[in-house]
Amino acid sequence: MMRVVSKTHVGLVRENNEDTLLVREPYLFAVADGMGGYAAGEIASRSTIKAFEAATYSLRHEQEEQNVIKVLQEAFAKANAHVYKMAVSNDKYKGMGTTMTALYLPGNGEAYCCHIGDSRLYLYRNGQLRQVTRDHTFVADLQEQGKITREEAFVHPQRHILLQAMGVDEEIQSDCLHFSVEPSDRLLLCSDGLSDMLRDREIADIIGTEDLQQAADKLLEQSLDNGGRDNVSLILIDLTAQGEEGCNG
Structure with missing residues (x-):
């Protein structure tokens, strides 16, 4: 059986934690990073995760790839509609939104990820770290166009400008990915409070050793030692640990 450890921390600068985690072992995980001012971001991420989880009840009955992706996309759409309605109907929630990155592991060597914003999913395999998701940010677009390097993106002053988030617009276009996993893999879901503080090589060194x-x-x-400028949240999944119980810390 896989092992799972989840952690969340307010960081060293923020007064409240606007991140929310979903850990429904052994198959559904998500991280959401809220925005929109004091308390509203926390409500956005929590409400999005809750609505998403409620809309995924049929996942376990689906086997075909296109059906799994359809359920995930529809769950994202329902969660977005729920939070968007909250934001437009209550002045104190105006402008709130959240990122969300979700991972579904049906247990058959396959993995599905659905994603909006700049929270991330990483895959660690055979000593190599790969970012599975693509950030929906202005800076990620610049990097994709070859205008800046990954290192320049890491320190870019406009790296936090999101191009898409949950609850901001009535319609969303989530990225949904399907890939295979191996028994030796580790998977990391995290908010940008971690990925903004740690370069890929630092993440890889820590996960691998x-x-x-x-x-x-x-x-x-290490995220806190490097500045802790934002809330830090992570879900770390080890697919190698057979017969051990999952744990959360």
Whole structure:
């Protein structure tokens, strides 16, 4: 059985934690990073995760790739509509929104990811770290066009400008991906409070050299040591641990 460790921290600058995690072992995970001013961001991420989870009840009955992706996309659309309605109907929630990156693991060697914003899913395999999701940001577009490097993107002053988020517009276009996983893989879902503080090589070094609990602790600790300018949230999944119970910390 896989092992899972999840962690969230307010960081060193923010007064409240606007991140929300979904850990429904062993198959559904998500991270949402809210925005929109004091308390509203927290409500946006929590409400989005709750609405998304409620809309995924039929996932376990689906086997075909196109049907799984359809359920995930529809769940994203329903969650978006729910939060958008909250934002437009209440002045104190005006302008609120959230990122969301979700991972579904049906347990058959396949994985599905649905995603909006700049929270991320990483895959660690055979010593190599790969960012599975593509950030919906102005800077990611510049990088894709070859105008800046990944290192320049990491320090770019406009790196937090989102091009898409949940709850901001009536209609969304989520990215849904399907890929295979191997028994030796590790998967990392995180908010940008982690990925803004740690370069890929730092993440890879930590994930690759520690046991799961130590790796999760170290990812959080290093994010704080490097500045902790935002809330830091992560879900770290190890597919290698057979017969061990999952744990959350």
